[in-house]
Amino acid sequence: MLTINPKEVSIPVLNSYLQGAVAPRPIAFASTIDKEGNVNLSPFSFFNVFGTNPPTLIFSPSRRVRDGSSKHTLDNVLEHDEVVICMVDYAMVEQMSLASCEYEKGVNEFQKAGFTEGVSVMVKPPRVAESKAVFECKVKQVIQMSEEGGAPNLVICEVVLAHFSEDILGEDGKIDQTKTDWVARLGGDWYCRASGNALFEVAKPSIHKGIGVDAIPDFIKNDKSFTGNDLGRLGNIEKLPTQDEIDLFIKMQTHEDYNELAKILLKEGKIKEAWMALIYSNGYKSGSAD
Amino acid sequence: MLTINPKEVSIPVLNSYLQGAVAPRPIAFASTIDKEGNVNLSPFSFFNVFGTNPPTLIFSPSRRVRDGSSKHTLDNVLEHDEVVICMVDYAMVEQMSLASCEYEKGVNEFQKAGFTEGVSVMVKPPRVAESKAVFECKVKQVIQMSEEGGAPNLVICEVVLAHFSEDILGEDGKIDQTKTDWVARLGGDWYCRASGNALFEVAKPSIHKGIGVDAIPDFIKNDKSFTGNDLGRLGNIEKLPTQDEIDLFIKMQTHEDYNELAKILLKEGKIKEAWMALIYSNGYKSGSAD
Secondary structure: OEEEOHHHOOHHHHHHHHHHHOOOEEOEEEEEEOOOOOEEEEEEOOEEEEEEOOEEEEEOOOOOOOOOOOOHHHHHHHHOOEEEEEOOEHHHHHHHHHHOOOOOOOOOHHHHHOOOEEOOOOOOOOEEOOOOEEEEEEEEEEEEOOOOOOOOEEEEEEEEEEEEOHHHEOOOOOEOHHHHOEEEEOOOOEEEEOOHHHEEEOOOOOOOOOOOHHHOOHHHHOOOOOOHHHHHHHHOOOOOOOHHHHHHHHHOOOOOOHHHHHHHHHHOOOHHHHHHHHHHHHOOOOOOOO | OEEEOHHHOOHHHHHHHHHHHOOOEEOEEEEEEOOOOOEEEEEEOOEEEEEEOOEEEEEOOOOOOOOOOOOHHHHHHHHOOEEEEEOOEHHHHHHHHHHOOOOOOOOOHHHHHOOOEEOOOOOOOOEEOOOOEEEEEEEEEEEEOOOOOOOOEEEEEEEEEEEEOHHHEOOOOOEOHHHHOEEEEOOOOEEEEOOHHHEEEOOOOOOOOOOOHHHOOHHHHOOOOOOHHHHHHHHOOOOOOOHHHHHHHHHOOOOOOHHHHHHHHHHOOOHHHHHHHHHHHHOOOOOOOO
């Protein structure tokens, strides 16, 4: 391992490691206004949701690493305590990047980046009409951690109204993750797109707790052909199948190599079936791990 | 657009929309200890970096939506003000998910999930030895926003020592984004993997500001075959090429359809060349957008 003491490296070097490691980061495309009503639009990836009650989004227009100067977005939320946070999908990413240019104060990045100003309902700053998820927010608190370059500025926001495009909703009216195509920031110039092969599902552990990897018998744990993900899936079963279940399962099979069958079943997320194949194949006495 | 007023829907419904929209979220796999030294390991996707000076990570073990109860991780950081935050790659994801089971207080999720405890250098909680980026942190402040279900609890951490596996470093010693394979949380049971086709680069706008989409001539803006991303790239040029540059460029070309050529060049990130093809093709007087 490369070990880095933050006090012993420069801020830009530290910044590079933090941004490369804490990733992918969601992007807040933040629309704000100053006290004269001039609009600013700028993206921030030091951002996330932190809870639902109250619905809390936090982003950090951190002080510039090179000179400690503050960004217009920070100045604006201190002058007018509202912000509209718009999510960014792949179709918007080049225009969003253009909006991150350091244009002079008073320049409207909606115009520079070619986005459409949509009227907000409960706050004054406009929304990005092209964005498929929009949060109208009140700024509850701004915590400025120092005035040095790279200093975090926590803009703590409460969502007062949210808008979601029908384009990203499923038939049940909920957000369909296969339709969003959100983009997220990584380190350097890199981004990541949440679509296609990059998406996968992991069934949430049942409220009845998995037996755990520590309860998996050694003949499996010591078999190096099982990956950590295989062991994680096997450990997530609540209890092992009974001998009757195994007997019935085996009667239905035509497969010959039950260890191989178990690996296929694991990949398909059929955890109980994988256990039945493994127990039968290895003559393990079912119930021992209960 | 579907419009939702947070005060008019249930917390679980609101939670589902927030998690589906604010995504992909990086994952903090947090190792903590209670005052007796019992270890806890649990993943949190209400998490991000917020600045470099001081190096600040914040995660939220929010109160459970169903009953407002607090998580062991929150109890632990209030008893012992240190945490080791480990990043999660694809190879660890099923075991990480298993660690999110609600095991009884005192159960060590390193053992249940089959991870190896690595000794930390500057803090007491152990690190996940399988993790390829590890942050040893002091907890500077815990902000509990309420005691209701879904309430955010901000655990504000300062990184005191960081470790990075050689597996994710490039030849320059920096993190190579194509090697990390980080995973991030989306809504529901969905995750996203930062690797393969999901990765892409967008060159940061130059410090010399792009001309902006508003300065792109109408013959391009009104041509619906250009996407928003095409316009964003074109607007990101600092100034248009000169007539001499265009003449020289055209002499070197064998392509016949310069509008088509411009689109190919844009896809390749050759912005200036795309502009030269477009200006030549449309008889636009270069320099007019300066």
